[in-house]
Amino acid sequence: xxxxxxxxxxxxxxxxxxxxxxxxxxxxxxxxxxxxxxxxxxxxxxxxxxxxxxxxxxxxxxxxxxxxxxxxxxxxxxxxxxxxxxxxxxxxxxxxxxxxxxxxxxxxxxxxxxxxxxxxxxxxxxxxxxxxxxxxxxxxxxxxxxxxxxxxxxxxxxxxxxxxxxxxxxxxxxxxxxxxxxxxxxxxxxxxxxxxxxxxxxxxxxxxxxxxxxxxxxxxxxxxxxxxxxxxxxxxxxxxxxxxxxxxxxxxxxxxxxxxxxxxxxxxxxxxxxxxxxxxxxxxxxxxxxxxxxxxxxxxxxxxxxxxxxxxxxxxxx
Numbered sequence: 001x002x003x004x005x006x007x008x009x010x011x012x013x014x015x016x017x018x019x020x021x022x023x024x025x026x027x028x029x030x031x032x033x034x035x036x037x038x039x040x041x042x043x044x045x046x047x048x049x050x051x052x053x054x055x056x057x058x059x060x061x062x063x064x065x066x067x068x069x070x071x072x073x074x075x076x077x078x079x080x081x082x083x084x085x086x087x088x089x090x091x092x093x094x095x096x097x098x099x100x101x102x103x104x105x106x107x108x109x110x111x112x113x114x115x116x117x118x119x120x121x122x123x124x125x126x127x128x129x130x131x132x133x134x135x136x137x138x139x140x141x142x143x144x145x146x147x148x149x150x151x152x153x154x155x156x157x158x159x160x161x162x163x164x165x166x167x168x169x170x171x172x173x174x175x176x177x178x179x180x181x182x183x184x185x186x187x188x189x190x191x192x193x194x195x196x197x198x199x200x201x202x203x204x205x206x207x208x209x210x211x212x213x214x215x216x217x218x219x220x221x222x223x224x225x226x227x228x229x230x231x232x233x234x235x236x237x238x239x240x241x242x243x244x245x246x247x248x249x250x251x252x253x254x255x256x257x258x259x260x261x262x263x264x265x266x267x268x269x270x271x272x273x274x275x276x277x278x279x280x281x282x283x284x285x286x287x288x289x290x291x292x293x294x295x296x297x298x299x300x301x302x303x304x305x306x307x308x309x310x311x312x313x314x315x316x317x318x
Contacts, residue, residue: 011038016070099130100145103224144272163268167257183208190236191218
């Protein structure tokens with residue numbers, strides 16, 4: 001199950017059911033090229049042809065293997081859809097399912113959930129970890145929170161919060177590095193890397209330098225939470241998102257380096273809402289609470305003394 005290319009199977013099931021790539025793309029709300037790419041990936045993964053390329057102008061023609069897989073994939077997805085519908089209908093009207101990344105759930109959302117319970121005692125919030133950028137209705141959730149450079153096509157996005165990046169280290173490493181207070185003082189320091197593209201060390205070097213800072217070397221971690229845990233254990237200096245590292249800074253587990261310098265990220269977090277229909281009252285209450293929490297936190301961009309990186313913008317020099 002772990003290796004099944006589910007997105008590609010879903011795309012192929014729709015192509016088979018609707019008889020064409022363009023029709024499937026319209027139904028799925030994605031680009032025609034995206035469906036074609038999924039089909040090519042699925043054929044490579046299977047090692048067999050699913051579509052008869054020699055059909056020419058006769059339209060799409062499936063091989064015997066394609067016919068068998070198309071029928072099975074579509075039937076399986078229909079059964080899954082029915083099961084999900086049954087589960088959603090059986091849950092309480094006060095239950096709200098929120099999808100987000102592991103790092104954001106652990107470091108921003110969970111510490112605040114007691115305030116949601118106080119503001120809306122009847123709401124039952126379930127949190128699932130899911131990084132896909134899809135319509136919540138398709139994913140079987142009520143609302144999603146995403147980090148990145150939106151908006152994304154095919155989903156209803158709302159810019160929600162900004163953020164700011166700055167270097168952090170454990171107190172012991174901070175001392176061993178000679179209490180660095182300027183960007184130049186980071187030369188030679190072991191750097192930790194987040195696979196989050198917005199938190200790359202290159203953005204720091206471009207904004208503040210020094211030009212000779214080696215922004216590529218050092219271990220890489222798959223999540224912001226892992227990077228910050230590694231930094232707290234003294235394994236190196238991390239370029240942290242302010243909203244995710246704030247509690248560690250307040251507790252003293254991590255220390256902010258390089259003075260007041262920070263790189264600001266505009267619209268770093270987004271709310272993704274169902275594209276169709278009116279949200280249920282409980283979902284509306286959770287979304288309103290999220291907006292209130294963001295307003296109470298205030299703008300992280302006020303920390304920055306460097307250039308503002310707008311969504312989709314390249315790196316800038318001051």
